[in-house]
Amino acid sequence: MNRSPAAPLPRVSGGAARSAHGPNLGDRAWSGLLGLLGGAVLLIVGVVVLALVHVARPALKAGAGTFVSSSDWDPVSGSFGALPFIYGTVVTSVVAILVAVPISVGLALFLQEMGPRKLRPVVSFGIETLAAIPSVIYGLWGLFVLVPALRDHLEPFLGRTLGFLPVFRGAPIGLGYLAAGLILAVMILPTIASVTTEVLKTVPASLKEGALALGATRWEAIRMAILPYSRAGILGATLLGLGRALGETMAVTMVIGNSPTISPSLFAAGYSLPAVIANEFAEATGDVHTGALAGLALVLFGVSLILNSAARLLVRMVASGPSRAVAS
Amino acid sequence: MRSLLLRRIRNHLMTALCGLGVLLALAPLASLLWLVVSRGLPGLSLSFFTALPTPVGEPGGGVGNAVVGTGMLVSLACLLGLPLGVGAGVFLAERGDGLFGRTVRFTAEVFSGVPSIVVGIVAYGLVVVPMHHFSALAGALALALLMVPTLSRSTEELVRLVPGSLREASLALGVPQWKTSLRIVLRTARGGIVTAALLAVARAAGETAPLLFTTLNNQYWNLRPDQPTASLTVQIFNYAISPYEDWHQKAWSAALVLLLVVGGLNLLARIAMRNSLGSHR
Amino acid sequence: MSAAAPPKIRVEGLDAWFGETHAVRDVSLDVRPLSVLAVIGPSGCGKSTFLRCLNRMHELVPGGRATGKVTLDGEDLYARGVDPVSIRRRVGMVFQRPNPFPTMTIADNVSAGLRLNGWKGRLEEIVERCLRQAALWDEVKDRLHSPATSLSGGQQQRLCIARALAVEPEVLLMDEPASALDPIATARVEELMHELKARYTIVVVTHNMQQAARVSDQTAFFYMGELVEVGDTETIFTNPREQRTEDYVTGKFG
Numbered sequence: 050m051n052r053s054p055a056a057p058l059p060r061v062s063g064g065a066a067r068s069a070h071g072p073n074l075g076d077r078a079w080s081g082l083l084g085l086l087g088g089a090v091l092l093i094v095g096v097v098v099l100a101l102v103h104v105a106r107p108a109l110k111a112g113a114g115t116f117v118s119s120s121d122w123d124p125v126s127g128s129f130g131a132l133p134f135i136y137g138t139v140v141t142s143v144v145a146i147l148v149a150v151p152i153s154v155g156l157a158l159f160l161q162e163m164g165p166r167k168l169r170p171v172v173s174f175g176i177e178t179l180a181a182i183p184s185v186i187y188g189l190w191g192l193f194v195l196v197p198a199l200r201d202h203l204e205p206f207l208g209r210t211l212g213f214l215p216v217f218r219g220a221p222i223g224l225g226y227l228a229a230g231l232i233l234a235v236m237i238l239p240t241i242a243s244v245t246t247e248v249l250k251t252v253p254a255s256l257k258e259g260a261l262a263l264g265a266t267r268w269e270a271i272r273m274a275i276l277p278y279s280r281a282g283i284l285g286a287t288l289l290g291l292g293r294a295l296g297e298t299m300a301v302t303m304v305i306g307n308s309p310t311i312s313p314s315l316f317a318a319g320y321s322l323p324a325v326i327a328n329e330f331a332e333a334t335g336d337v338h339t340g341a342l343a344g345l346a347l348v349l350f351g352v353s354l355i356l357n358s359a360a361r362l363l364v365r366m367v368a369s370g371p372s373r374a375v376a377s
Numbered sequence: 378m379r380s381l382l383l384r385r386i387r388n389h390l391m392t393a394l395c396g397l398g399v400l401l402a403l404a405p406l407a408s409l410l411w412l413v414v415s416r417g418l419p420g421l422s423l424s425f426f427t428a429l430p431t432p433v434g435e436p437g438g439g440v441g442n443a444v445v446g447t448g449m450l451v452s453l454a455c456l457l458g459l460p461l462g463v464g465a466g467v468f469l470a471e472r473g474d475g476l477f478g479r480t481v482r483f484t485a486e487v488f489s490g491v492p493s494i495v496v497g498i499v500a501y502g503l504v505v506v507p508m509h510h511f512s513a514l515a516g517a518l519a520l521a522l523l524m525v526p527t528l529s530r531s532t533e534e535l536v537r538l539v540p541g542s543l544r545e546a547s548l549a550l551g552v553p554q555w556k557t558s559l560r561i562v563l564r565t566a567r568g569g570i571v572t573a574a575l576l577a578v579a580r581a582a583g584e585t586a587p588l589l590f591t592t593l594n595n596q597y598w599n600l601r602p603d604q605p606t607a608s609l610t611v612q613i614f615n616y617a618i619s620p621y622e623d624w625h626q627k628a629w630s631a632a633l634v635l636l637l638v639v640g641g642l643n644l645l646a647r648i649a650m651r652n653s654l655g656s657h658r
Numbered sequence: 659m660s661a662a663a664p665p666k667i668r669v670e671g672l673d674a675w676f677g678e679t680h681a682v683r684d685v686s687l688d689v690r691p692l693s694v695l696a697v698i699g700p701s702g703c704g705k706s707t708f709l710r711c712l713n714r715m716h717e718l719v720p721g722g723r724a725t726g727k728v729t730l731d732g733e734d735l736y737a738r739g740v741d742p743v744s745i746r747r748r749v750g751m752v753f754q755r756p757n758p759f760p761t762m763t764i765a766d767n768v769s770a771g772l773r774l775n776g777w778k779g780r781l782e783e784i785v786e787r788c789l790r791q792a793a794l795w796d797e798v799k800d801r802l803h804s805p806a807t808s809l810s811g812g813q814q815q816r817l818c819i820a821r822a823l824a825v826e827p828e829v830l831l832m833d834e835p836a837s838a839l840d841p842i843a844t845a846r847v848e849e850l851m852h853e854l855k856a857r858y859t860i861v862v863v864t865h866n867m868q869q870a871a872r873v874s875d876q877t878a879f880f881y882m883g884e885l886v887e888v889g890d891t892e893t894i895f896t897n898p899r900e901q902r903t904e905d906y907v908t909g910k911f912g
Binding site: 073 | 741743
């Protein structure tokens, strides 16, 4: 670590406690205990992977190659084509992202750059509350509020006005991709909004002030100075939201309609990876069925690891690490 | 060059659009809270908390066993999850600056985004398969595994809020590192750690997916960790997707109970945080 | 104080680094017992690092290391097998900003060092004695069990001095102890240093030359990590040997 002597003395870290003469026994024991606890996190992840693979093994052995190539899911006759679930997961997540990202970014900009300061604590309390509500309650609300509203109002309206697009055709049944996508949008909104807010906070004030000093309007300053600077961070926030959307189980299970088919219309009933696991795992017919479901979970796990890693790296690139409380 | 008027209009338009984002984000929250309270309240009574569920069509009955079950599940999860999560967080704050620490931190961050249903399968494989039946223990293990990554990161952030000058002051008095960590740093961060733990408990209480095929459900009272157990969340799910009107009513009431539990825990967390900050700054 | 008395602290060929940065370069000096040595110099000259080498606090900073010889009553602090923890009990330290333990009461802050080191015994008398020595007793005697954070900044700093005195150190290191305080509180701390030197050897780092002139018997001037000059305070301020010292004390730079 390079420090000019002019720099203020950094915080004493426990990490550099090693003196040339060996720390005493208590310090060694404490360090060892902490190291074990930290290592436990790595151990947990290892156990998770091994356990997943173990449960999935019967299906992997039986040849789960048809996972992504077939759309025929019939556990009783032993065909495990996962395409409808993958399709449903992708479609609902895309809908969720398309709806949630503009709203979240708008919200974050309004809070951080435009709106009255007094509003901030109120809105961020609301966002924290959204994040704290259990997903089964979102599902309940979706099933009894959102689905009827879609069936009776939004879907007929979209069918009348945008019905020339294949995605907005079909009978308005309420349950389906659109309902699942919208409820996911509500659920991932807090994640995207709060990470975006954090990212916006890291934009140097001088950038914005520079633009404003040139006579830019507030929006122009945002577009010219703030958004370009925070683009990578907003992308990271989006990926985090996407990761949540892919894995969200209960709310989707309750409103997607649970039909293992592939349909171009957003109004149609579909299925998703987590939903099929939730519905079938407890009553799976034999090891291969269980294994196939665990295989789907393994896919979900892998995709979420990749998305989350990418998201964290992007956010870190912008924010360069969490703000460390350094006291002089 | 665009005219100034046009630019001003554009500025106001975009501000209004962003403001709309706030409304669109908070509207579902308002609707959800209102409906849970207004639909759930009529079904609440003392017996709702104390009675067992009744079959369809039979009036009365409650979710007493589910409330107890959730309590047991969360308590069991805390036994494993809290020490590991808080401990890993203290490790990250105190010894987390090296390569090992950065690896653990990144792993925890990434793992905190893993879908909870995946962890449910892990608990199934680790507990249900060897025991040959569903049990509260399996669900509690899933909840504990879910607790650790998030809890460790939030604990770290809160322990790092303790000013380094306090650590220096203690070391300069000739107090060894480990005692300084335990008696000064962690003592000062106690309010924050309690906050982080309460939030983790609140999240665990609201989990459903990993319980579906670990604890399953139970129509009766159960206090044995090795038996299937009812939980509020799974009960809400079962009631909600049933085709019966009176079960729907119970779903809303149970949702209100769950919301009160989760809300109460969040409120306690806020109080703990405020107290710890209030007395230290 | 006769110059012939053996030094309380003798520093010989001390070097200190932050990572690759050479912050203290080959410094040698003596500190007389029961005297005040002021260490002055422009910011970044290594004076704080030097101070932290005297109780082995420097090595706690990531990348911090030191070589050379520092003896306390003839005993090398950097010799093999010396426990830095035991040194810090003999060489106390007061920091730039008051840092009382926020979770403890006033009385508990004073006795913290003793209690944390497992000392069992009557604490009330020690608390009172140290608070008296730190000239704080009269202000806090009626509220010993209020939180330490309820005190003003100047009172907190004197509380930190009392806390450092409670472990009965022989030497007191003070790192710009008054820089965060208002003029009245500063005057009290300076007064206190006069009283304390009857019992303790004091090394104080300060960026304030008037303060150095007021409180110290000897003054060391550091520049760019090097010790430029050390001598009686009066000499340093009126008739220094080195041009750089004169330029600094007369305000030509720094």
